[in-house]
Structures are given as C-alpha cells and as structure tokens.
Amino acid sequence: MGKIELNTNTYATREFRVLLLFSLLVPLFFLLDLLIGSYYISAAEILKAIFRSENSDSQVLLIINNFRIPKAITAILTGAALSVAGLQMQTVFRNPLAGPDILGVSSGASLGVALLVLGTGGLLGGTMVTYASSWGIVAAAWVGSGLILLLIMLIATKVKEIMTILILGILISSGIFSIVNILQYFSDESTLKSFVIWTMGSLGSVTNLQLAVLLPSVLIGILIAFLSSKFLDAFLLGENYAQTMGMNIRFARMLVFLSTAILAGSITAFCGPIGFIGIAVPHIARMSLRTAKHSLLIPCSILIGALMMLISDIFSQLPGSEKTLPINSVTALLGIPIVIWIIIKNKNNNRL
Amino acid sequence: MKPGEPTKIISLDNLSIGYRSDRKTSKIVKSEISASAHSGELVALIGENGIGKSTLLKTIAGFQQPIQGELRICGKQIVSYTEKELALLMSFVSTEIIRVSNLTVFDLVSLGRFPHTNWFGKLVDQDRTLIEEAIKAVGLSGFEYRMIDHLSDGERQKVMIARTLAQDTQLIILDEPTAYLDLSNKYEIVHLLHRLAHEKGKTILFSTHDLTTAIAESDKLWLMLNDSVEQGAPEDLILNKNLNRLFQNNTLYFDQQLGDFRIPRIKGKEAFLVGEGLALAWTIKALARNGFTQAENAENALIHITVNYPTWSVCTLSHEEEFDSLFSLCRYLNTI
Numbered sequence: 149m150g151k152i153e154l155n156t157n158t159y160a161t162r163e164f165r166v167l168l169l170f171s172l173l174v175p176l177f178f179l180l181d182l183l184i185g186s187y188y189i190s191a192a193e194i195l196k197a198i199f200r201s202e203n204s205d206s207q208v209l210l211i212i213n214n215f216r217i218p219k220a221i222t223a224i225l226t227g228a229a230l231s232v233a234g235l236q237m238q239t240v241f242r243n244p245l246a247g248p249d250i251l252g253v254s255s256g257a258s259l260g261v262a263l264l265v266l267g268t269g270g271l272l273g274g275t276m277v278t279y280a281s282s283w284g285i286v287a288a289a290w291v292g293s294g295l296i297l298l299l300i301m302l303i304a305t306k307v308k309e310i311m312t313i314l315i316l317g318i319l320i321s322s323g324i325f326s327i328v329n330i331l332q333y334f335s336d337e338s339t340l341k342s343f344v345i346w347t348m349g350s351l352g353s354v355t356n357l358q359l360a361v362l363l364p365s366v367l368i369g370i371l372i373a374f375l376s377s378k379f380l381d382a383f384l385l386g387e388n389y390a391q392t393m394g395m396n397i398r399f400a401r402m403l404v405f406l407s408t409a410i411l412a413g414s415i416t417a418f419c420g421p422i423g424f425i426g427i428a429v430p431h432i433a434r435m436s437l438r439t440a441k442h443s444l445l446i447p448c449s450i451l452i453g454a455l456m457m458l459i460s461d462i463f464s465q466l467p468g469s470e471k472t473l474p475i476n477s478v479t480a481l482l483g484i485p486i487v488i489w490i491i492i493k494n495k496n497n498n499r500l
Numbered sequence: 501m502k503p504g505e506p507t508k509i510i511s512l513d514n515l516s517i518g519y520r521s522d523r524k525t526s527k528i529v530k531s532e533i534s535a536s537a538h539s540g541e542l543v544a545l546i547g548e549n550g551i552g553k554s555t556l557l558k559t560i561a562g563f564q565q566p567i568q569g570e571l572r573i574c575g576k577q578i579v580s581y582t583e584k585e586l587a588l589l590m591s592f593v594s595t596e597i598i599r600v601s602n603l604t605v606f607d608l609v610s611l612g613r614f615p616h617t618n619w620f621g622k623l624v625d626q627d628r629t630l631i632e633e634a635i636k637a638v639g640l641s642g643f644e645y646r647m648i649d650h651l652s653d654g655e656r657q658k659v660m661i662a663r664t665l666a667q668d669t670q671l672i673i674l675d676e677p678t679a680y681l682d683l684s685n686k687y688e689i690v691h692l693l694h695r696l697a698h699e700k701g702k703t704i705l706f707s708t709h710d711l712t713t714a715i716a717e718s719d720k721l722w723l724m725l726n727d728s729v730e731q732g733a734p735e736d737l738i739l740n741k742n743l744n745r746l747f748q749n750n751t752l753y754f755d756q757q758l759g760d761f762r763i764p765r766i767k768g769k770e771a772f773l774v775g776e777g778l779a780l781a782w783t784i785k786a787l788a789r790n791g792f793t794q795a796e797n798a799e800n801a802l803i804h805i806t807v808n809y810p811t812w813s814v815c816t817l818s819h820e821e822e823f824d825s826l827f828s829l830c831r832y833l834n835t836i
Contacts, residue, residue: 378621382614384600392561394587394615440603
C-alpha cells in the first residue's frame with residue numbers, strides 16, 4: 149500500500165506542477181501580448197495603465213483599453229473555447245483528429261453567420277454593430293454549428309472508421325463553403341466586403357461591445373463542459389459501456405454538443421474560422437498531464453489553449469514591424485506540425 | 501447474497517430476440533428462448549457464429565429490447581428499469597478492445613463507480629477501497645498507475661473485469677472475454693470468472709467459442725442450437741448428447757470421452773502398438789492424426805510399433821526401422 153500512496157503523491161504533484169506552470173505562463177504572455185503592437189508603448193506605461201495610475205497618457209490608455217486588452221482577452225477566450233470544444237469532440241467521437249474546424253463545426257457556424265449577414269445586409273464590420281446584433285450573430289453561429297454536429301453524429305452512428313468520418317467532415321465543410329460562396333455571389337458589394345473581412349479571421353476586430361457577448365458565451369460553454377466531465381470520462385470507453393454504467397447517453401451527448409456548439413460557434417462568429425488549436429491543444433494537455441480525466445484535462449486545455457493563442461497573436465504582430473499576419477495562418481503553422489505528429493504516432497492504432 | 505440459497509437473477513421465458521426496424525416490423529434472430537441463471541453461477545453461452553449469441557447478450561444487457569416473451573432481471577421485467585437502476589444490478593464487458601492512452605488502471609476501474617458517485621464523479625474513501633479491492637481480486641495489485649495501453653491483452657481484460665467488480669453489481673455479462681487471448685490467459689480469465697461467481701456469489705454470464713474451458717469451469721451452459729436453446733451443467737449436456745448437436749451442419753463431431761470437438765479421420769490403416777504410459781498415449785494421438793487406428797490383436801496387423809521412449813521401432817513385413825522422434829516415425833509411416 150505504501151508504494152501506491154507514493155505513486156498517488158507523485159502523480160498529484162505532476163498534475164499540480166503542470167497546471168501551476170501554465171497558470172503562471174498565461175498572465176506572463178498576456179502582458180507580453182499587451183506590449184507588442186504597431187504603436188510602441190513601454191512596459192512601465194502598460195503596467196501604469198492597467199493599475200489605473202493617475203498620471204498615464206490618455207492616448208496610451210485609449211490604445212490599451214480599447215484595442216490591446218480586448219484583443220488579448222479575445223485571444224485567451226478563443227484559445228480556451230476552441231481547445232475545450234476540441235477536447236470534447238475528440239472524446240465523444242473517440243477520434244484523436246476530431247476538432248471543430250476539421251469536422252465542419254466551424255464552417256457550420258460560418259454558414260449561420262453568412263445567412264444572417266448576407267441575408268440581412270451586413271450586421272458585421274459596418275457602423276451598425278450593436279449589442280443586440282452581436283447576440284444575433286452568435287445565435288446564428290450556435291445554430292449552424294449545432295446542426296453540423298448533429299449531422300456528424302448521425303454519420304458517426306453509421307460509419308465507425310475514423311478516417312472515413314474525417315473525410316466526410318472535410319466534404320461537409322467544402323459543401324458548406326460552396327453554399328457560402330454562392331450566397332456571396334448574390335450579395336451586394338458592401339455586405340460582401342464585411343463578410344470577406346470576417347472570414348479572414350481576426351482577434352483585433354472584436355470590440356468591447358462584442359466582448360460583452362463573447363465573454364459570457366464562452367464562460368457558459370466552459371461551465372457546461374465542466375459539468376459534463378464525468379460523462380466525458382465515461383464516453384472514453386464508448387457509448388455501450390457508458391450506457392451500462394448508468395449514463396443517460398442522449399442527455400450527456402446533448403450537454404456536450406450544446407457546450408461545443410456554444411464554444412466553437414461564439415468564437416467563429418466574432419473571430420472567423422480559426423483552425424488547428426482545437427485539435428492540437430487537447431493532445432498537449434493529455435501529454436503533459438499524463439491523464440485521461442476530464443476534470444483535469446478541461447482546465448489544462450483552457451490554459452494551454454489560451455497560451456497558444458497569445459503566442460500566435462504575438463507572432464502575428466510580427467514584433468518590430470507594423471504589419472499584422474492573419475491569425476488563421478499563424479495558428480495553422482503552429483498547429484499543423486502537432487497534428488502531423490499525432491497522425492504519425494497513431495498510424496497503427498486509432499486511439500485518443 | 502448468502503451462499504447456499506441461490507436466487508434467480510436472469511430468467512428468460514419464451515423470449516424472442518432480434519432487431520426492430522420500426523414499430524411494426526422486426527427481424528427475429530432467435531425465438532422461444534427459455535433459460536435462467538442464479539446467484540453464484542458461472543454460465544457460458546455457447547453456439548455457432550451467427551446463431552444470435554451477441555444479440556442475446558445485448559438484449560440482456562439492455563441495448564436492445566426483447567421482441568416477444570419475458571426477460572426478467574432480479575425478478576423484474578428488464579424494460580421496467582431505468583438505465584441507472586440497471587447499472588446498479590448489471591455490468592458489462594464488450595468484445596471491443598479499449599484503446600485510450602494516458603488512462604491508468606486505477607482511473608479505468610474507478611469508472612465502474614459511475615452509478616454510485618455524485619454528479620462530478622468524486623471518489624470518497626469507500627469508493628477508493630472498493631476500487632483497490634477490485635484490482636486486487638483480479639490479481640493486478642501494484643498495477644494501479646500503469647497505463648492501460650502498456651498492458652498485455654490478458655491484463656487489459658482483467659482490468660475490464662475489475663471495472664465490473666468496482667461497479668459492484670450482482671450480474672456481470674461478458675461478450676467473448678477470451679476472444680483475443682492466448683491459451684494460458686483463456687484459462688486464467690475463465691478460472692477467475694469461476695472464482696468470482698463462487699466466492700462473491702455473483703451471477704456471471706459470458707459467451708465463448710472455447711468449449712474446453714467452458715466445460716471445465718462453468719456451472720451451467722446455455723447452448724444455442726438451430727432449433728432450440730438447451731441449458732444444464734456441461735456434463736449433463738454431454739451425457740444427453742445435446743453438445744453433439746452444436747455443429748450439426750459441420751464435419752466436426754463431439755468426442756464424449758475427451759470432452760472436445762474433433763474432426764473425424766478417415767480410418768483405414770491399422771497398427772499394433774506395444775508400450776506403456778504417456779509415450780504410448782501420445783503415440784496413439786500422433787498415429788490417429790495420420791489415419792492409423794490401433795489394431796486389436798497382433799496377428800491381423802501389418803505394422804507393429806514398439807514404443808520404448810525415447811525410441812520407436814517399426815516392424816513391417818519387409819522392414820524394421822528405428823526412430824528417435826514421433827515426427828520422423830510419422831513421416832516414415834506416411835511413405836508406406
């Protein structure tokens with residue numbers, strides 16, 4: 149028994165150490181992200197602005213409060229939301245390569261937004277961004293991603309092979325993008341422009357007003373994920389086992405899908421489609437914690453996701469230059485090597 | 501459950517199983533199944549491929565609804581239970597191999613506590629004790645913090661059984677628990693099931709293709725045949741020749757002496773054997789494989805074999821030869 153207790157302790161400290169490390173790194177990179185931008189602001193001025201010091205420059209305050217802080221918070225929310233959505237999808241589909249972007253959930257959100265924006269003549273990017281219209285866009289994205297999740301679930305009950313499901317997911321994404329393209333073809337120039345800017349994906353375009361919608365949405369999504377952590381553990385063994393352990397499969401699946409649709413939908417609604425974070429981060433979390441328990445994987449994915457997005461945002465600023473890269477491309481370049489590594493590692497056995 | 505007073509745990513009465521395609525039509529896989537299992541019994545479900553073993557187990561485990569007839573678990577109709585109530589009475593091990601990395605033995609077994617823990621699955625001291633006991637009962641103490649993808653097939657199957665013990669149910673159902681295992685692991689797993697049924701008074705129902713272990717260790721067989729389902733102690737089913745009907749469309753026959761299925765050999769050649777003990781017994785087996793039967797008396801036999809381990813001498817009308825292994829003896833006999 150002594151040996152077992154020793155093991156418990158070493159594992160507990162490993163989990164504790166990993167979570168502590170990431171929770172220290174996130175605020176550090178948050179500050180670093182505030183520091184970097186096209187207009188030079190010194191670290192001292194940033195700290196002064198954050199702690200509401202009397203004698204700070206009003207222009208600096210404006211930049212920090214209205215641009216840099218919303219952007220950095222958006223980065224944290226994006227990373228956390230996409231990672232938790234990816235983690236839940238990988239567990240429920242028991243597929244190491246599942247993620248909101250790969251299985252078409254993000255494109256489902258795009259379709260929802262496209263139908264709303266192109267149908268109503270431009271709610272995004274224009275001058276008419278209001279609190280109500282922000283909720284409208286988010287809701288459209290939720291419905292779009294939720295419907296695609298149900299469609300993928302239907303397919304997954306018929307087809308068990310992981311690669312087949314992924315290929316079907318990619319086909320569904322392409323189909324949806326075609327529909328979005330056709331919608332664009334029939335829309336007028338100004339609406340089209342605002343939509344195209346949106347599809348490029350950006351953290352910086354999220355205003356404080358939109359953040360007031362995004363923040364509660366992501367928090368609700370993450371809360372539901374935490375509430376489903378026991379169900380997610382049971383899903384690891386597959387639905388047959390979960391059922392014989394007394395889980396109400398439909399209810400559990402509904403909770404998980406609700407959370408995934410809210411998380412992936414909200415982020416896609418405001419920041420555009422952002423890829424690869426959702427697939428890569430849960431694997432880094434599992435590897436660093438060496439556990440499959442979701443009560444630990446969810447907080448760890450939140451921290452690693454936030455960190456990855458902050459790093460991506462810092463890279464996209466091209467420190468030292470005034471140019472900004474599309475955030476999509478940066479996350480793809482960071483995420484793709486990790487995804488390739490997962491595929492090579494799992495070549496012979498499809499496991500989480 | 502006290503030993504000595506067995507209670508009826510599973511009771512099938514004129515049950516039809518199959519798949520419901522919609523409300524009116526259904527595809528019946530097997531009908532008129534009547535069988536039962538009591539506490540403290542290890543029951544093996546035997547039958548040819550495609551006869552409906554899996555469908556029956558899935559129906560009893562609650563994945564499929566019975567089409568007709570009665571299926572009672574602990575006295576109540578299965579359809580009257582909720583998922584949670586059923587999970588407190590019955591646990592299940594499927595044929596699927598669980599492949600999850602970074603999942604420890606302890607964490608997998610602790611999933612068995614699912615129906616007993618709170619919404620967040622928090623383990624209290626009693627849960628931990630039960631999990632440790634379950635791991636110990638299958639002989640995996642010390643493996644608690646091993647990752648399941650680093651275990652052998654036999655060890656992984658034991659972990660899945662430990663999970664059912666942690667679930668603490670009266671009834672355990674296993675779908676071909678020995679399918680992927682090598683011979684020694686097959687014996688070990690079935691013996692473990694036997695021990696759990698007898699020591700803990702559980703009712704354990706498992707399907708298998710491995711008759712030898714099923715006959716040796718089970719208290720009862722449910723024999724699924726083309727036209728009926730027979731139940732009884734393995735020995736009863738051997739004596740009343742029901743086991744002979746298992747592969748009736750096949751060339752296999754059941755050897756009632758050996759308690760296993762054999763492929764009938766074309767008998768033709770006879771040999772007279774002299775010798776004793778184990779060496780003689782195995783020589784007879786080797787000769788049988790090569791189509792030789794043992795001659796009753798020396799005069800009529802054209803081939804005489806003397807077993808004097810580790811040598812064998814063969815005497816035919818024209819030759820006399822000596823061999824140092826059964827392999828070379830058989831090769832020689834085939835050239836005659």
